[in-house]
Amino acid sequence: MSIAYSKVVNNINIPRMLPIPEGMLPLASYDYVDICISGGRDSTAIILMMIYGYEVPREKIRLVHFRIDGPEENPVFFDWKETADHIAYIADFFDLRVETIWDELGLGTRIEQRGMFPDAKNRFCTSYGKRDCYGKYVRKRGSNVNVLVVSGERAEESSKRKTLPVCEAHFATAPTLHRRVDWFRPILHLTKSEVKDFCTESGVKEHPCYAKGFTRASCKFCILSSRDEMKLVSRLPDPDVEEDFKRLKALEIQIGHSMRFVKGQKMFLCDFVEEGIEEEEMIQLC
Protein backbone atom coordinates (compact mmCIF):
# COMPACT_ATOMS: atom_id res chain seq x y z
CA MET A 1 0.00 0.00 0.00
CA SER A 2 1.42 3.45 -0.92
CA ILE A 3 2.28 6.02 1.74
CA ALA A 4 -0.78 7.87 2.96
CA TYR A 5 -0.94 11.57 3.78
CA SER A 6 -3.36 13.74 5.74
CA LYS A 7 -4.89 17.09 4.88
CA VAL A 8 -7.38 19.51 6.37
CA VAL A 9 -10.35 20.72 4.34
CA ASN A 10 -13.20 22.85 5.74
CA ASN A 11 -11.75 22.26 9.22
CA ILE A 12 -12.14 18.51 8.71
CA ASN A 13 -8.98 16.48 9.17
CA ILE A 14 -8.80 13.94 6.32
CA PRO A 15 -6.94 11.00 7.90
CA ARG A 16 -4.18 9.14 6.03
CA MET A 17 -5.45 9.63 2.52
CA LEU A 18 -4.01 7.22 -0.05
CA PRO A 19 -2.50 8.43 -3.33
CA ILE A 20 -4.50 7.28 -6.35
CA PRO A 21 -3.35 3.67 -6.78
CA GLU A 22 -1.59 2.43 -9.87
CA GLY A 23 -4.09 0.80 -12.16
CA MET A 24 -6.75 3.44 -11.54
CA LEU A 25 -7.44 6.21 -14.05
CA PRO A 26 -7.01 9.85 -13.02
CA LEU A 27 -10.22 10.69 -11.12
CA ALA A 28 -11.30 13.21 -13.74
CA SER A 29 -11.53 10.36 -16.29
CA TYR A 30 -14.44 8.66 -14.52
CA ASP A 31 -17.92 9.53 -15.74
CA TYR A 32 -19.55 8.22 -12.56
CA VAL A 33 -18.35 7.63 -9.02
CA ASP A 34 -20.70 5.20 -7.25
CA ILE A 35 -20.29 5.25 -3.47
CA CYS A 36 -21.81 2.18 -1.77
CA ILE A 37 -23.53 3.19 1.43
CA SER A 38 -25.16 1.30 4.27
CA GLY A 39 -25.72 4.37 6.46
CA GLY A 40 -22.89 3.42 8.83
CA ARG A 41 -19.70 5.26 9.79
CA ASP A 42 -17.53 3.59 7.15
CA SER A 43 -19.84 4.74 4.40
CA THR A 44 -19.92 8.28 5.78
CA ALA A 45 -16.10 8.19 5.85
CA ILE A 46 -15.84 7.22 2.18
CA ILE A 47 -18.22 10.00 1.18
CA LEU A 48 -16.07 12.50 3.12
CA MET A 49 -12.92 11.04 1.60
CA MET A 50 -14.22 11.29 -1.97
CA ILE A 51 -15.70 14.80 -1.63
CA TYR A 52 -13.13 16.57 0.53
CA GLY A 53 -10.08 14.34 0.13
CA TYR A 54 -10.15 13.46 -3.56
CA GLU A 55 -12.33 16.45 -4.50
CA VAL A 56 -14.68 14.50 -6.77
CA PRO A 57 -17.37 16.84 -8.14
CA ARG A 58 -20.73 16.10 -6.55
CA GLU A 59 -22.51 15.79 -9.89
CA LYS A 60 -20.47 12.68 -10.70
CA ILE A 61 -21.31 10.95 -7.43
CA ARG A 62 -24.17 8.51 -6.86
CA LEU A 63 -24.78 7.13 -3.39
CA VAL A 64 -25.76 3.52 -4.03
CA HIS A 65 -27.77 1.90 -1.26
CA PHE A 66 -28.62 -1.82 -1.29
CA ARG A 67 -32.04 -2.54 0.21
CA ILE A 68 -31.49 -6.08 1.43
CA ASP A 69 -35.22 -6.68 1.98
CA GLY A 70 -35.94 -6.15 -1.72
CA PRO A 71 -38.31 -3.62 -3.32
CA GLU A 72 -39.46 -0.68 -1.21
CA GLU A 73 -42.99 -2.13 -0.95
CA ASN A 74 -41.58 -5.12 0.97
CA PRO A 75 -41.75 -4.49 4.70
CA VAL A 76 -38.49 -4.06 6.56
CA PHE A 77 -37.17 -7.35 7.96
CA PHE A 78 -33.36 -7.63 7.91
CA ASP A 79 -32.81 -3.91 7.29
CA TRP A 80 -33.14 -1.40 10.11
CA LYS A 81 -36.39 0.58 9.80
CA GLU A 82 -34.37 3.80 10.31
CA THR A 83 -31.94 3.18 7.44
CA ALA A 84 -33.94 4.64 4.54
CA ASP A 85 -34.52 7.94 6.39
CA HIS A 86 -30.91 8.09 7.53
CA ILE A 87 -29.64 7.63 4.00
CA ALA A 88 -32.01 10.35 2.76
CA TYR A 89 -30.57 12.60 5.50
CA ILE A 90 -26.97 11.84 4.41
CA ALA A 91 -27.81 12.53 0.77
CA ASP A 92 -29.36 15.82 1.80
CA PHE A 93 -26.46 16.72 4.10
CA PHE A 94 -23.92 16.29 1.30
CA ASP A 95 -26.24 17.41 -1.49
CA LEU A 96 -25.82 14.10 -3.33
CA ARG A 97 -28.11 11.89 -5.33
CA VAL A 98 -29.04 8.50 -3.86
CA GLU A 99 -29.98 5.39 -5.82
CA THR A 100 -31.59 2.56 -3.86
CA ILE A 101 -31.27 -0.81 -5.56
CA TRP A 102 -32.32 -4.34 -4.56
CA ASP A 103 -32.63 -7.98 -5.45
CA GLU A 104 -36.29 -8.39 -6.53
CA LEU A 105 -36.94 -11.24 -4.10
CA GLY A 106 -35.32 -9.78 -0.99
CA LEU A 107 -33.34 -11.78 1.56
CA GLY A 108 -36.29 -13.30 3.47
CA THR A 109 -37.71 -14.90 0.30
CA ARG A 110 -34.26 -16.06 -0.84
CA ILE A 111 -33.85 -17.86 2.49
CA GLU A 112 -37.30 -19.47 2.17
CA GLN A 113 -36.56 -20.60 -1.39
CA ARG A 114 -33.19 -22.10 -0.50
CA GLY A 115 -34.35 -23.59 2.78
CA MET A 116 -31.26 -22.23 4.50
CA PHE A 117 -29.65 -19.11 5.87
CA PRO A 118 -26.54 -17.62 4.27
CA ASP A 119 -23.20 -18.46 5.87
CA ALA A 120 -19.56 -17.70 5.15
CA LYS A 121 -19.25 -20.41 2.50
CA ASN A 122 -22.55 -19.57 0.88
CA ARG A 123 -23.00 -15.88 1.47
CA PHE A 124 -25.96 -15.40 -0.84
CA CYS A 125 -27.18 -12.33 1.09
CA THR A 126 -24.34 -10.32 -0.44
CA SER A 127 -24.19 -12.15 -3.77
CA TYR A 128 -27.87 -11.55 -4.61
CA GLY A 129 -28.46 -8.43 -2.56
CA LYS A 130 -25.29 -6.51 -3.37
CA ARG A 131 -22.95 -8.03 -5.98
CA ASP A 132 -25.56 -9.06 -8.57
CA CYS A 133 -27.82 -6.06 -8.20
CA TYR A 134 -24.89 -3.64 -8.48
CA GLY A 135 -23.70 -5.56 -11.55
CA LYS A 136 -27.12 -5.05 -13.18
CA TYR A 137 -27.20 -1.40 -12.14
CA VAL A 138 -23.79 -0.53 -13.55
CA ARG A 139 -24.29 -2.47 -16.81
CA LYS A 140 -27.32 -0.27 -17.55
CA ARG A 141 -24.83 2.53 -18.14
CA GLY A 142 -24.03 0.72 -21.39
CA SER A 143 -20.84 1.27 -23.35
CA ASN A 144 -18.11 3.90 -23.64
CA VAL A 145 -18.19 4.72 -19.97
CA ASN A 146 -15.72 4.77 -17.07
CA VAL A 147 -17.15 4.06 -13.63
CA LEU A 148 -15.45 4.10 -10.25
CA VAL A 149 -17.21 2.11 -7.53
CA VAL A 150 -16.11 3.01 -4.01
CA SER A 151 -16.70 0.83 -0.95
CA GLY A 152 -15.80 1.10 2.73
CA GLU A 153 -14.16 -2.20 3.71
CA ARG A 154 -11.39 -1.93 6.29
CA ALA A 155 -8.55 -4.44 6.66
CA GLU A 156 -8.82 -4.66 10.45
CA GLU A 157 -12.40 -5.96 10.21
CA SER A 158 -11.44 -9.53 9.24
CA SER A 159 -8.64 -11.71 7.92
CA LYS A 160 -10.45 -11.87 4.59
CA ARG A 161 -10.60 -8.09 4.32
CA LYS A 162 -6.87 -7.86 5.08
CA THR A 163 -6.21 -9.53 1.74
CA LEU A 164 -8.37 -7.16 -0.33
CA PRO A 165 -6.62 -4.84 -2.78
CA VAL A 166 -7.09 -1.06 -2.60
CA CYS A 167 -8.09 -1.11 -6.24
CA GLU A 168 -9.14 -3.84 -8.68
CA ALA A 169 -11.10 -4.26 -11.90
CA HIS A 170 -14.79 -4.85 -11.15
CA PHE A 171 -16.44 -7.84 -12.87
CA ALA A 172 -18.81 -5.52 -14.78
CA THR A 173 -15.84 -4.28 -16.81
CA ALA A 174 -16.44 -5.08 -20.50
CA PRO A 175 -13.50 -4.15 -22.77
CA THR A 176 -15.43 -4.95 -25.96
CA LEU A 177 -18.05 -2.38 -24.94
CA HIS A 178 -15.39 0.09 -23.77
CA ARG A 179 -16.95 -0.04 -20.33
CA ARG A 180 -14.42 0.20 -17.54
CA VAL A 181 -15.47 -0.29 -13.93
CA ASP A 182 -12.76 0.10 -11.27
CA TRP A 183 -13.32 -0.76 -7.62
CA PHE A 184 -11.63 1.51 -5.06
CA ARG A 185 -11.40 0.95 -1.27
CA PRO A 186 -10.07 4.27 0.05
CA ILE A 187 -10.34 3.48 3.79
CA LEU A 188 -9.00 -0.07 3.71
CA HIS A 189 -6.04 0.99 5.89
CA LEU A 190 -7.95 3.12 8.43
CA THR A 191 -8.81 2.02 11.96
CA LYS A 192 -12.26 2.04 13.50
CA SER A 193 -11.31 4.96 15.76
CA GLU A 194 -9.89 7.01 12.87
CA VAL A 195 -13.17 6.54 11.01
CA LYS A 196 -15.22 7.45 14.07
CA ASP A 197 -13.21 10.65 14.65
CA PHE A 198 -13.42 11.54 10.95
CA CYS A 199 -17.22 11.23 11.01
CA THR A 200 -17.61 13.08 14.33
CA GLU A 201 -15.53 16.03 13.09
CA SER A 202 -17.66 16.32 9.99
CA GLY A 203 -20.84 16.92 12.02
CA VAL A 204 -22.81 14.20 10.17
CA LYS A 205 -25.34 12.53 12.49
CA GLU A 206 -24.83 8.81 13.06
CA HIS A 207 -27.20 6.02 12.18
CA PRO A 208 -29.51 5.54 15.22
CA CYS A 209 -28.30 1.94 15.72
CA TYR A 210 -25.01 3.20 17.23
CA ALA A 211 -26.91 4.86 20.08
CA LYS A 212 -28.57 1.49 20.76
CA GLY A 213 -25.17 -0.10 21.35
CA PHE A 214 -24.34 -1.58 17.93
CA THR A 215 -20.90 -1.08 16.45
CA ARG A 216 -21.85 -1.33 12.78
CA ALA A 217 -24.90 -0.39 10.77
CA SER A 218 -25.40 -3.41 8.58
CA CYS A 219 -28.44 -5.68 8.56
CA LYS A 220 -29.96 -5.71 12.04
CA PHE A 221 -30.01 -9.52 11.86
CA CYS A 222 -26.63 -10.07 10.25
CA ILE A 223 -25.30 -13.59 9.76
CA LEU A 224 -21.97 -12.24 11.03
CA SER A 225 -23.39 -10.86 14.29
CA SER A 226 -21.76 -12.05 17.47
CA ARG A 227 -23.88 -13.69 20.12
CA ASP A 228 -23.81 -10.43 22.12
CA GLU A 229 -25.03 -8.41 19.13
CA MET A 230 -27.80 -10.92 18.47
CA LYS A 231 -28.80 -10.81 22.13
CA LEU A 232 -28.82 -7.04 22.02
CA VAL A 233 -31.09 -6.86 18.99
CA SER A 234 -33.38 -9.56 20.36
CA ARG A 235 -33.92 -7.53 23.54
CA LEU A 236 -34.39 -4.06 22.05
CA PRO A 237 -37.41 -2.34 23.57
CA ASP A 238 -38.90 -1.73 20.14
CA PRO A 239 -42.15 -3.52 19.20
CA ASP A 240 -41.23 -3.51 15.48
CA VAL A 241 -37.88 -5.19 16.11
CA GLU A 242 -39.58 -7.64 18.49
CA GLU A 243 -42.01 -8.57 15.72
CA ASP A 244 -39.17 -8.95 13.20
CA PHE A 245 -37.25 -11.17 15.62
CA LYS A 246 -40.33 -13.36 16.09
CA ARG A 247 -40.58 -13.57 12.31
CA LEU A 248 -36.91 -14.59 12.11
CA LYS A 249 -37.39 -17.34 14.68
CA ALA A 250 -40.51 -18.53 12.83
CA LEU A 251 -38.50 -18.61 9.58
CA GLU A 252 -35.98 -20.96 11.19
CA ILE A 253 -38.79 -23.33 12.22
CA GLN A 254 -40.47 -23.05 8.81
CA ILE A 255 -37.34 -24.04 6.86
CA GLY A 256 -35.89 -26.33 9.52
CA HIS A 257 -32.51 -24.62 9.40
CA SER A 258 -30.94 -22.42 12.05
CA MET A 259 -29.30 -19.08 11.41
CA ARG A 260 -26.39 -19.98 13.69
CA PHE A 261 -24.36 -23.09 14.39
CA VAL A 262 -22.45 -23.88 17.57
CA LYS A 263 -19.75 -26.57 17.51
CA GLY A 264 -21.04 -27.58 14.09
CA GLN A 265 -24.58 -28.16 15.38
CA LYS A 266 -27.71 -26.21 14.54
CA MET A 267 -28.64 -23.77 17.26
CA PHE A 268 -31.96 -22.04 16.89
CA LEU A 269 -32.06 -18.38 17.80
CA CYS A 270 -34.19 -18.77 20.90
CA ASP A 271 -31.35 -20.84 22.38
CA PHE A 272 -28.55 -18.83 20.79
CA VAL A 273 -29.61 -15.58 22.43
CA GLU A 274 -30.73 -17.01 25.77
CA GLU A 275 -28.20 -19.63 26.77
CA GLY A 276 -24.88 -18.70 28.38
CA ILE A 277 -22.51 -19.91 25.71
CA GLU A 278 -19.04 -18.42 25.91
CA GLU A 279 -18.02 -16.53 22.80
CA GLU A 280 -14.85 -18.59 22.28
CA GLU A 281 -16.87 -21.80 22.30
CA MET A 282 -18.96 -20.61 19.43
CA ILE A 283 -17.92 -21.82 16.03
CA GLN A 284 -19.18 -19.22 13.64
CA LEU A 285 -19.86 -20.48 10.21
CA CYS A 286 -19.35 -16.97 8.93
Ligand code: SF4
Ligand atom coordinates in the same frame (compact mmCIF):
# COMPACT_ATOMS: atom_id res chain seq x y z
S1 SF4 B 1 -24.91 -7.24 6.64
FE1 SF4 B 1 -24.68 -9.43 7.12
S2 SF4 B 1 -26.65 -10.41 6.60
FE2 SF4 B 1 -26.61 -8.36 5.67
S3 SF4 B 1 -25.87 -8.71 3.60
FE3 SF4 B 1 -24.07 -8.21 4.82
S4 SF4 B 1 -23.27 -10.21 5.56
FE4 SF4 B 1 -25.35 -10.55 4.79
